[in-house]
């Protein structure tokens with residue numbers, strides 16, 4: 001696997017029409033998450049094999065690879081969502097801000113406020129728009145003004161203008177794309193540092209998906225975004241770095257997105273990207 005290179009920030013455009021490079025040069029970014037020798041098993045089956053990788057603050061990092069190669073497993077290790085799967089066993093380190101998230105003194109619920117997650121299928125609670133965003137804050141005993149935070153979160157999720165007059169209507173009455181942005185607002189509300197996204201646009205129509213892509217670009221100004229996607233054009237359009245996992249839970253290559261898509265080091269990665277398999 002290659003180390004992140006120190007060349008000046010390059011534009012991450014690959015046949016996408018995206019014309020604006022991100023502001024910060026990649027080589028000035030700090031590590032926010034680091035995995036070391038990460039192995040994950042479900043019972044006897046190994047899903048991730050010795051994955052060591054650094055994720056950088058304010059990057060959009062795309063995880064790509066064929067079905068079953070361990071992308072979602074990797075994502076779920078970062079905020080310990082895998083704790084909820086009985087057969088799952090994690091070995092190795094996952095550091096967030098220099099602290100192993102699997103240490104005994106880490107509270108996974110508090111961790112998930114700092115590292116939020118958005119799933120493939122929008123999953124709002126059967127509650128009002130306002131409660132979808134504010135409910136978690138109330139549970140955690142948020143001391144600020146909940147309504148203000150709800151508004152800020154909905155604005156950050158590019159949903160406020162569409163829902164500001166229906167805050168007390170059910171979140172389930174929104175369109176699929178709006179529901180997904182509502183889930184993003186819910187993840188934003190506790191003021192996370194990282195947002196994990198597991199194929200967040202694959203259940204949406206192209207217009208709704210495109211809105212989420214634009215939003216991800218904006219979110220990276222404030223947060224670090226790690227996204228699993230099956231859509232290679234999407235990875236190319238929206239990410240700064242791309243990690244390619246292949247069969248057996250192997251992280252085969254991880255580099256700046258442009259390098260991965262234009263000049264990968266590994267033949268297997270090139271074959272995957274050019275559609276020869278997967």
Ligand SMILES: Nc1ncnc2c1ncn2[C@@H]1O[C@H](COP(=O)(O)OP(=O)(O)OP(=O)(O)O)[C@@H](O)[C@H]1O
Nearest residue numbers: 042047065066067068069070071072073074085087
């Ligand atoms: N809850 C689970 N219980 C048992 N095995 C699981 C579980 N979740 C995933 N696995 C297995 O772990 C391996 C990696 O799965 P994972 O979902 O992480 O891959 P993926 O790359 O995200 O796949 P996809 O692109 O299809 O979503 C697969 O072999 C899968 O069958």
